[in-house]
Amino acid sequence: MGLLSIIRKIKRKEKEMRILMVGLDNSGKTTIVLKINGEDTSVISPTLGFNIKTMAYNKYTLNIWDVGGQRTIRSYWRNYFEQTDGLVWVVDSSDLRRLDDCKFELDNLLKEERLSGASLLILANKQDIQGALSPDEITKVLNLEAMDKTRHWRIVGCSAYTGDGLLEGFDWRPLDERAVTTMIAL
Amino acid sequence: MEEQAPPPPLPTTTTETLDAATQRKHAAMLDRLSNLQQSRLLSHKPSPIDTPPSFESTQSFLSRFSTTKLAIESDLARIRQSPSDPNPIPDPKSQLQSLSLSIAGLEKFVAENSYFLPSYEVRTCLKSISDLKQTLDHVTSLVIPKKKFSFKSKPTKKGPIAPTSPTQTESRNTEPTKVGSFKVPDLPGFRSKESEVLTKVFKGGGLDEIGEFTVSDLVDCEVRLLGCLRALFVHRLRNCRVYVGPVFGSVLIEEVEGCVFVLASHQIRIHRATLNDFYLRVRSRPIIEDSCGVRFAPYCLRYDGVERDLEESNLNEETGNWANVDDFRWLKAVQSPNWAVLPESERISAVEILNPDT
Ligand SMILES: Nc1nc2c(ncn2[C@@H]2O[C@H](COP(=O)(O)OP(=O)(O)OP(=O)(O)O)[C@@H](O)[C@H]2O)c(=O)[nH]1
Ligand SMILES: [Mg+2]
Numbered sequence: 001m002g003l004l005s006i007i008r009k010i011k012r013k014e015k016e017m018r019i020l021m022v023g024l025d026n027s028g029k030t031t032i033v034l035k036i037n038g039e040d041t042s043v044i045s046p047t048l049g050f051n052i053k054t055m056a057y058n059k060y061t062l063n064i065w066d067v068g069g070q071r072t073i074r075s076y077w078r079n080y081f082e083q084t085d086g087l088v089w090v091v092d093s094s095d096l097r098r099l100d101d102c103k104f105e106l107d108n109l110l111k112e113e114r115l116s117g118a119s120l121l122i123l124a125n126k127q128d129i130q131g132a133l134s135p136d137e138i139t140k141v142l143n144l145e146a147m148d149k150t151r152h153w154r155i156v157g158c159s160a161y162t163g164d165g166l167l168e169g170f171d172w173r174p175l176d177e178r179a180v181t182t183m184i185a186l
Numbered sequence: 187m188e189e190q191a192p193p194p195p196l197p198t199t200t201t202e203t204l205d206a207a208t209q210r211k212h213a214a215m216l217d218r219l220s221n222l223q224q225s226r227l228l229s230h231k232p233s234p235i236d237t238p239p240s241f242e243s244t245q246s247f248l249s250r251f252s253t254t255k256l257a258i259e260s261d262l263a264r265i266r267q268s269p270s271d272p273n274p275i276p277d278p279k280s281q282l283q284s285l286s287l288s289i290a291g292l293e294k295f296v297a298e299n300s301y302f303l304p305s306y307e308v309r310t311c312l313k314s315i316s317d318l319k320q321t322l323d324h325v326t327s328l329v330i331p332k333k334k335f336s337f338k339s340k341p342t343k344k345g346p347i348a349p350t351s352p353t354q355t356e357s358r359n360t361e362p363t364k365v366g367s368f369k370v371p372d373l374p375g376f377r378s379k380e381s382e383v384l385t386k387v388f389k390g391g392g393l394d395e396i397g398e399f400t401v402s403d404l405v406d407c408e409v410r411l412l413g414c415l416r417a418l419f420v421h422r423l424r425n426c427r428v429y430v431g432p433v434f435g436s437v438l439i440e441e442v443e444g445c446v447f448v449l450a451s452h453q454i455r456i457h458r459a460t461l462n463d464f465y466l467r468v469r470s471r472p473i474i475e476d477s478c479g480v481r482f483a484p485y486c487l488r489y490d491g492v493e494r495d496l497e498e499s500n501l502n503e504e505t506g507n508w509a510n511v512d513d514f515r516w517l518k519a520v521q522s523p524n525w526a527v528l529p530e531s532e533r534i535s536a537v538e539i540l541n542p543d544t
Binding site (some may be wrong): 008025026043044045046047048049050051052065070071072073076094095096126129130131147153170 | 296297298300305308309312315316319373374394397398400408416417419435436438445452453454469470471473475476500512514515516537
């Protein structure tokens with residue numbers, strides 16, 4: 001393939017970004033996606049497979065893959081690793097009992113070779129609930145500081161219930177930059 | 187390069203333009219979101235999402251899905267035969283590439299429709315796609331010769347199926363369930379009790395002040411949670427009766443045995459439950475996972491003000507969802523053996539709790 005065709009390929013594709021959204025069941029992934037898309041969130045069933053939402057954001061088209069987090073279907077997550085530009089890990093900050101489960105699944109995910117280049121956005125959701133852990137506390141619990149130094153990561157507190165913090169999370173630069181480098185590497 | 191037929195026509199998804207550059211738009215959007223939330227709280231009109239999917243749309247989805255799937259399968263079979271064919275396919279590599287795109291398109295098609303599809307259809311489609319991907323990998327390895335001079339040690343290292351190595355799974359079992367050195371604060375709840383009646387009344391009109399509540403490690407207890415609450419966690423209960431007023435968010439129930447639950451909530455997830463009866467009012471579809479012998483009936487709790495509380499939590503409408511249970515462990519179209527509708531003759535009559543304020 002000549003240089004020109006490579007460049008054309010970059011041009012054609014660079015505007016599309018694939019974002020994989022995972023986390024334990026009940027953490028609020030589907031609610032978050034519907035909320036940022038301005039849709040009704042009053043009836044949401046636990047996700048049996050996965051949903052995709054396409055949204056225009058800045059100059060990018062985001063394809064957000066919201067994958068169900070029930071234990072039985074966590075093994076499907078790996079079907080979506082390929083071509084993931086940005087990884088969003090959603091935490092129910094009020095579910096203290098399952099934080100070790102949450103840490104275990106996240107650690108596992110980050111070992112995944114195919115995700116080694118993806119930027120990681122952690123959404124500490126349900127901040128509106130009294131007694132929810134703050135983003136700083138979640139950082140400690142999940143031991144995020146110990147993460148591989150090469151990975152871009154960030155944690156943002158949010159509430160899908162009020163909408164607070166959601167846009168701040170998605171407006172994070174490395175999610176953008178990462179997309180561009182992926183395309184150049186192609 | 188030959189252009190392959192495009193993936194099945196995909197329904198257009200909602201596209202929302204967010205201009206992150208301007209704070210103003212952010213603010214406007216948040217405004218809109220909160221207005222939406224407000225109007226939702228005020229009106230009980232069913233949204234488009236509430237309307238049940240028509241049988242037709244499921245049918246037409248399935249026929250489109252299977253047509254595309256068959257086309258992909260037959261192409262794969264053709265390419266697979268190709269090397270031994272007298273007239274081999276000219277450029278199998280690019281054909282395989284476009285098949286890979288078709289599979290991705292099909293996957294997207296399922297995803298976009300999974301909001302309305304019955305659960306077992308989603309599961310079956312997911313399985314089919316995963317099979318297609320495997321066949322594609324297999325055919326690719328047969329048809330496209332491997333590079334001669336590559337180092338062999340690397341590719342063998344990453345096998346196709348190495349999701350979680352056994353060592354990781356084991357270490358999980360041996361490790362105590364501690365989360366670093368972090369001390370988890372105690373949240374409101376009833377914990378570690380035996381043979382007691384535990385009552386809590388949630389007050390306050392504004393839902394904003396209502397937090398979550400935990401009920402865990404109880405044996406032979408009766409739990410009464412009256413009024414509205416936002417979220418409820420239930421963990422490790424044996425032979426208990428649990429009566430709960432409307433929960434505005436979700437209820438998560440794990441490891442319960444021999445209990446009776448009367449619950450109203452927007453979302454209910456039940457994990458590792460054996461031999462329990464659930465009397466539910468629920469806006470979405472309740473789900474069970476790793477459970478057996480669980481039975482379901484409609485909500486039947488009465489206390490002073492229950493109607494008002496249900497209305498305030500948007501749970502006044504009987505959706506009939508108490509009987510629409512999804513078993514995540516059950517793939518088939520036939521009824522799961524793990525749950526059943528509780529026969530009317532065996533149901534308890536209404537549970538009435540008097541004077542909740544005392
Ligand atoms: N209070 C509060 N509740 C939330 C928030 N976000 C989500 N929820 C509730 O949490 C429950 C679970 O939300 P979902 O969006 O279904 O969770 P999910 O992560 O998609 O779950 P799976 O599909 O099973 O993986 C729902 O009852 C939501 O209403 C939040 O920010 N605050
Ligand atoms: Mg979901």
